[in-house]
Amino acid sequence: MRAAICYEFGKPLLIEEVTIEPPGSGEVKIRIAAVGICHSDLHFLKGEHGPAPLPAVGGHEVAGYVEEVGEGVTAVQPGDPVVACLVGSGCGRCYYCTIGLPNFCEKRRIKRTSTKEFLLAGPGHLINKDGVRLTQHAPTFAGFAEYTIVNEDYLVKIDRDMPIDLASLLSCAVISGYGAVVNRAKVPVSSSVVVIGTGGVGLNAIQAASISGAYPVIAVDVLDSKLEAARAFGATHTVNTRKVSDPIEAVINMTYGRGADYVFVSVAGVEVKYQGLKMSGPRGMIVFIGHSKKEPLTPFDSTDVIGGERMITGSAMGALRPRIDIPRLIELYKGGRLKLDELVTARYPFDQINEAIASSERGEALRNVIIF
Ligand SMILES: [Zn+2]
Ligand SMILES: [Zn+2]
Known part of the structure; x- marks a missing residue:
């Protein structure tokens, strides 16, 4: 499989063969079908989100299909179309989940106690040809790659008839x-x-x-x-x-x-x-x-x-409650109330990810989407 890797801030990404670890307990391997280019990606790739260990893989506006599930996964099955979110669905039991704010779940895997921590990138599941573990810009998964590993809590299963490229926009641009x-x-x-x-x-x-x-x-x-x-x-x-x-x-x-x-x-x-x-x-x-x-x-x-x-x-992230908001947005789209088609300025193949990023950087695009 291939990933678009940032080796140096401000430089084009290099598309390289990488290896991916199998999904662990509660984790899911996703075959990415579409990833949007977000302004947060642009800030990160210029080093404007502060220091992060490189090499790294960005991309967080992701939709795709479940390829493989790890032990104990119950939310999705292989073949399911899914949207991956930066916010989890919550444990359902802590103080914030109980009052209807799962986006502040106290058991979430990423602590968000300060801006610095919120923006902190973390180690991922991809390993480059030199054996180096790649950082992922989004703490939960890496979208500029053909496959990624995500905890099931961050996935929302979507209807099969929802266009997968438009679905990718829901998890960041739309909900934010x-x-x-x-x-x-x-x-x-x-x-x-x-x-x-x-x-x-x-x-x-x-x-x-x-x-x-x-x-x-x-x-x-x-x-x-x-x-x-x-x-x-x-x-x-x-x-x-x-x-x-x-x-x-x-x-x-x-x-x-x-x-x-x-x-x-x-x-x-x-x-x-x-x-x-x-x-x-x-x-x-x-x-x-x-x-x-x-x-x-x-x-x-x-x-x-x-x-x-x-x-x-x-x-x-728009106070996102993934399993409530993503299906609602899809219903609004299907009902003709939510514009999504009009958000996409251009679709690019993965090989042209640097062109897509440059176009977004020039401010030309509403959203550029990479299609795998
Ligand atoms: Zn974003
Ligand atoms: Zn909770």
Whole structure:
């Protein structure tokens, strides 16, 4: 089998023959059918997620088929089509699972007590030709490879008639944006919503706001092409921050002089997070989704937070509950309510993964997907 390996940050990946360990207890071997290129992959491959042992294999927006199951696996069987998630389904018994937040399961295998740990890559199940065990960027599996090993808790079995390439987008791009709006913020009907950054994740925040009955739904970006896509996904207003003299004032004007009820910041950077705070109205909620390497403390004016009683919060993987949310998203897609086909800018064969990454890096793509 082959994997696309990062030997040096900022350099093209090398596609090489590797060996894969058999699935252990509770583990599943997946034949990967599709993997999306996420902005987190781009940050990681440039070394912007902080130090990680190289060589490493990235990729976490994965769908495929169960090839082999390890001892004690009950969730899936060989041949099942599955989506692999970065968040597990939870133990069902701990404090957080019991209150309906399995994404914070206390028994999960990856502790997420700090940003540093959240971004920490770990050793995987792939070994290169020199006998070196490859790090996997995503702590749970490695998607830029023909096969990967995943614990069954991170898998969701999906319907056989769901297009497998579109299914891959659900576990990161779609849920990170959609879940921020629906699961985390729980945006009520007729709220005003701003989404800053309208790439793969931001577009899904926009379509979730639209599905939730928000108005206006304001898309903010620096590229007209992305703002045009945002309109197709349900944005009612757009702001190109490179073309208006004061983007904050533009948003204030579009929200009846009040500022937005909800602002979702789907891109990395301190400035843009501050901008998001300034675009919100009194009692507004600002939800951070995008991140890159350690962002220094954002210089908030505490009078904005206290005086306006604003709430600043985060959304990690859209507060994903895999076995609830992934099937729901598939039903929405089949019912014609959720756009997925329109998210895919291009499909690339595995051999052209570096071209796909370069295209995503240039900001041309909503989502590029590697098809195996
Ligand atoms: Zn991602
Ligand atoms: Zn639990």
